Amino acid sequence: MTPCRRPDTLHYRVLFQLQFLWRRARRILADDPATALTVVRGGRGIHTWAPLVFLIAGASAYGAAMGAWRDPKLAGYVAIKLPMLLVATALVDAVANGLWARRLGSRIGLGESCRAVLMAFALAAVVLGSFAPVLFFLARSLPGPEVAEARTAHDALGLAHVAVIALAGCLAVARQSHWLATLDGRASTATRVVATWLGLNLVVGAQISWNLRPWFGTPGLPVTFLRADPFDGTFYESVFRMLGNT
Amino acid sequence: MDEPQAPESWSSQPTPRDPRGVPPPHATVPPHSVPHAPAPTAPRPPLDDPEDLERPAFDQLLRSPYALLARIDGPNGTAVLTWLAVIAIAGHAVYGLVVGSFSGGDQWWAAPTKIAIGAALCGAICFPSLYILVSQSGARTRARHVLGMLLTMSASTAVLLAGFAPVAWIFSQSSNTISWLAPLHYLVWFVSVLASKRVFEAGLRRWHARRGALVGLWLTVFVVTCLQMTTTLRPILGTAPRALDGERKFFLAHWGETIATEARAARRD
Numbered sequence: 141m142t143p144c145r146r147p148d149t150l151h152y153r154v155l156f157q158l159q160f161l162w163r164r165a166r167r168i169l170a171d172d173p174a175t176a177l178t179v180v181r182g183g184r185g186i187h188t189w190a191p192l193v194f195l196i197a198g199a200s201a202y203g204a205a206m207g208a209w210r211d212p213k214l215a216g217y218v219a220i221k222l223p224m225l226l227v228a229t230a231l232v233d234a235v236a237n238g239l240w241a242r243r244l245g246s247r248i249g250l251g252e253s254c255r256a257v258l259m260a261f262a263l264a265a266v267v268l269g270s271f272a273p274v275l276f277f278l279a280r281s282l283p284g285p286e287v288a289e290a291r292t293a294h295d296a297l298g299l300a301h302v303a304v305i306a307l308a309g310c311l312a313v314a315r316q317s318h319w320l321a322t323l324d325g326r327a328s329t330a331t332r333v334v335a336t337w338l339g340l341n342l343v344v345g346a347q348i349s350w351n352l353r354p355w356f357g358t359p360g361l362p363v364t365f366l367r368a369d370p371f372d373g374t375f376y377e378s379v380f381r382m383l384g385n386t
Numbered sequence: 387m388d389e390p391q392a393p394e395s396w397s398s399q400p401t402p403r404d405p406r407g408v409p410p411p412h413a414t415v416p417p418h419s420v421p422h423a424p425a426p427t428a429p430r431p432p433l434d435d436p437e438d439l440e441r442p443a444f445d446q447l448l449r450s451p452y453a454l455l456a457r458i459d460g461p462n463g464t465a466v467l468t469w470l471a472v473i474a475i476a477g478h479a480v481y482g483l484v485v486g487s488f489s490g491g492d493q494w495w496a497a498p499t500k501i502a503i504g505a506a507l508c509g510a511i512c513f514p515s516l517y518i519l520v521s522q523s524g525a526r527t528r529a530r531h532v533l534g535m536l537l538t539m540s541a542s543t544a545v546l547l548a549g550f551a552p553v554a555w556i557f558s559q560s561s562n563t564i565s566w567l568a569p570l571h572y573l574v575w576f577v578s579v580l581a582s583k584r585v586f587e588a589g590l591r592r593w594h595a596r597r598g599a600l601v602g603l604w605l606t607v608f609v610v611t612c613l614q615m616t617t618t619l620r621p622i623l624g625t626a627p628r629a630l631d632g633e634r635k636f637f638l639a640h641w642g643e644t645i646a647t648e649a650r651a652a653r654r655d
Contacts, residue, residue, distance in 0.1 A: 166521065166528075169518065169521035169522060170521050170524060170525065170526055170527075171522070171524050171596075266518060267518055267522070269514070270514040270515040270517065270518035270519075271514075271515050271607075272514075273510075273511040273512070273514060273515075274511055274512060274515060274607060274611055277511050277611065277614070277615075278611075278614060280634070281614055281615075281617070281618040281634055281635075282634055282635075282636050283634045283635060283636070283639075284634055287634075289635075289636075289639065292636070292639070293634075293636065296636060307603070311522055
């Protein structure tokens, strides 16, 4: 019996890739370490850019929900900036992450560490994206930026975002620790490496998010893609100034 | 079959899978690492009562959600999902009639419509996060299974609400105070949701989840979303010049204002 040969058209190729991507994503979400490690170890074609696709999709959806309270324009801006923030943080930290992994005794290479960080960011982005409908609904049903209760709504939404981001971060870090423990073979080394990466990524990510603000949109300030002087000052200087003022 | 076979002309595609889960030869595999074989298919945990599979679907909804969820994988899975959706909408609408009986007039049709539509919207808004959190629990599910759990939970809540309807009706006819009746309705709804939580426990057991706390977290998100939805779709209890208020308000702020308004009115009287 002659096997049925699938058509080799562009449309079918795209469909095949999407189907393959989706199956991989489901396995990674269900904590199948073999599938995750196939991506972290690096392969050809789809394994390289699949985490980027999910990172951009999830982060864009969540970014749109984040900016939706202030203005639809800001929703569009943050949908672009949030994936940029995650990718920029991974790239800026790539060399430092790889070197410190080696320094702490891990056997993973520079490429593997970069892919592990991107995978974790992609997982966090998918979790964030899944909460985008909830936060978008809250953003559109709470008092808007033009009314007297705007400050309360701004703070309540801010807390909700912090809670969701914390959840996504915790899930991603836990999974990343599991992947590294499986890849390296030593759970204690993996824990030290992940803790170091977390510290580095938080420090750098906070600064890059400061450069790329606004995110949430303070009532009264104009809606722009970036502030007038995005590289004027640092996140930590502003925190220090706020502490000094209080 | 988990993944489709790559056509021969696509030489750049991923290499075919090895059923033992061993990585392909071109990948860099440290000599010390042991590739993980795919987890063998675990035997399904036994039902609490094997006769549960033979019960009618409605009985399974209340007594054995595990057996009802098993039907979703069967030949009539789509029909089961449709039936669950209908039960969910109908049960919420029945309770909405009781809620609307407090004010009468337009609320006879507005309250059931808003409660049924609101429940459906909350399910739709929270479905993506449920899917992700169920997956993160380690359960080997598809979107269809998660939809089944959500619809079963919703249908179970709706049936329990409909069961409480006569009780709520008695109180609706005996009281004129929204700030007393609204918490009563919320309490009835919350008890029904809590009693339906076992659907998720059954689903996670059926699909071999390793952690259940994440779904508990989702339930918190779902409850908050539903509470906000009742404020967004107001008025549901009581009357107003328009069918939908339109003003954006946090549900806690709305409750506070309602209680304060009725307290002032009571002091004047």
